Amino acid sequence: MIVGVPKEIKNNEYRVGLTPPSVRELTQRGHQVLVQKNAGGEIGLSDEQYAAAGATMVDTAKEIFARAEMIVKVKEPQPGECAMLGEGQILYTYLHLAPDPEQTAALVKSGAVCIAYETITGAGGGLPLLAPMSEVAGRMAIQAGAAHLEKSKGGMGLLLGGVPGVAAGHIVIIGAGVVGANAMQMAVGTGARVTVLDKNVDRLRHLDLIYGNRISTQYSNAHSIEEAVLSADLVIGGVLVPGAAAPKLVTRDMISRMKKGAVVVDVAIDQGGCFETSHPTTHADPTFVVDGVIHYCVANMPGAVARTSTFALNNATIGHAVALATKGWQKALMDDPHLKNGLNVCKGKVTYAAVAQALGYDYAPADSMLG
Ligand SMILES: NC(=O)C1=CN([C@@H]2O[C@H](COP(=O)(O)OP(=O)(O)OC[C@H]3O[C@@H](n4cnc5c(N)ncnc54)[C@H](O)[C@@H]3O)[C@@H](O)[C@H]2O)C=CC1
Ligand SMILES: CC(=O)C(=O)O
């Protein structure tokens, strides 16, 4: 199969769909890999390294989209990229469609076979192609929050850990999944007081066993969320209902009653965000203020640590990329129910129930597209 890797074009996005070692996994199996020139140059992955791994370096994204049977990316295709997708071409990347009607319409129109990293499941449960980026974003959320609590960044001027004689700050983490657990690890390290909320008590039990009395766990409902955010200096939003738009758990009214100069980091923004006041921002302009509360809502946080993130992502994506290239998408999906769960849009149909429901499309089960 001819596999294509265009350079990412989202704001401050330096990750790459395939590393040179991943290219080698494909070329040694007889596949041709087209990589756009300088796709990884900014993170130390040179064209020479790609060529040594067997890639063919290509000048433009246009040529890659025109020639490749499968496009491997990181972020959801931007409008210009959607327009270059063709009927039956495989797109393998993050999509986050439920909160994104324009992108969904463009992918439906393209006729492409669109497989979303974030809904592929794992044999041991969870979302193994989302997990590495959630680890990165969860850890980054605390450092982003801590930085924006500084006065020069608009925050209230608070050091999360306090100092002897001055109380530490309060970090509230909503969602105790991968983002939440990784944010928790960093939050505990700051010395702050930490509260974590989830609807899944098993997740809270897991963190309670690790951190004991160092943290406070709360079952998530409107009452506990309100109580926690009103006393918080930093709130991290890391909830997920797989494939669906994030529930708006922190209301505009709650935000208006929070401490002035407090910070919220809405990691769930790529699924629409879990704060009613959120909208997506970029690394170039990461924050905005609502009612005196700093909102950090960058939808591609791992792009800031693109070298670490690219390798972590490739560890999780390369196995399915090899299967798709080697078997073709239909057989690869028939052979692996977890990969099949990644099919979101296929040949003009929406094949993921939560996306169809969120955006008002008829739902065509993935099985109806196979065989
Ligand atoms: N902004 C960015 O750059 C990035 C964003 N993300 C996003 O972060 C979000 C979280 O991802 P993961 O931690 O991997 O998901 P996960 O599935 O591991 O964890 C989500 C947690 O949310 C909990 N949850 C669901 N409804 C809830 C409610 N009403 N109240 C409290 N908890 C609730 C679930 O029980 C689960 O424990 C996703 O939307 C993901 O796409 C991930 C990586 C990067
Ligand atoms: C998960 C995601 O959206 C990201 O890594 O950018």
Ligand SMILES: [Mg+2]
């Ligand atoms: Mg989007």
